[in-house]
Amino acid sequence: MSNLGNKEIMSANIKRLMKRKNVTRTQMADDLSLKYTTLTDWINGKTYPRIDNIEKMATYFKVSKSDLVESYDPHPVEPVDLDKALSEEGMAMFDGKPLSEEYKKALLAMLRANKNSGE
Known part of the structure; x- marks a missing residue:
């Protein structure tokens, strides 16, 4: 089963990236021209953003879209030369x-x- 489309994963990733960027909901909503309540619904896992908003957030956080929609692995395996x-x-x-x-x-x-x- 794919993790794509999972509201809980999206929620966790947005929270993690907001913390890393040290940004509040109000600031992020203003920066991205989003309604505060819409962003809060995504953060609470209540609703899921459309692809254009996923792209907007990916650009905002300087990450790939997959960093928002897929499960986060804090210990990825790096290839060894x-x-x-x-x-x-x-x-x-x-x-x-x-x-x-x-x-x-x-x-x-x-x-x-x-x-x-x-x-």
Whole structure:
């Protein structure tokens, strides 16, 4: 089931972004030329904004529209550059000892093979 269109998620995201921007309901309603009661209904999860208002808020908060309509994950998984990670001092260790260059190359080859095979 998709989280798109969920009033509660929208409500939570607007609250989070307002807090991050340190903006009040009155200020945001004025800035976006919205009725205070309309904004309050969105914040309380009572109603859901039209797409033009979602776009307006996304621009206002400098986020993507998906940051407003999808569940917020405070701990997103960032991709790792394996070549960089293995080449940095102290990043490639096993049992408290640095990996040899030969072992690093073998490890990278193995990881790439697994990735390419869909594992």
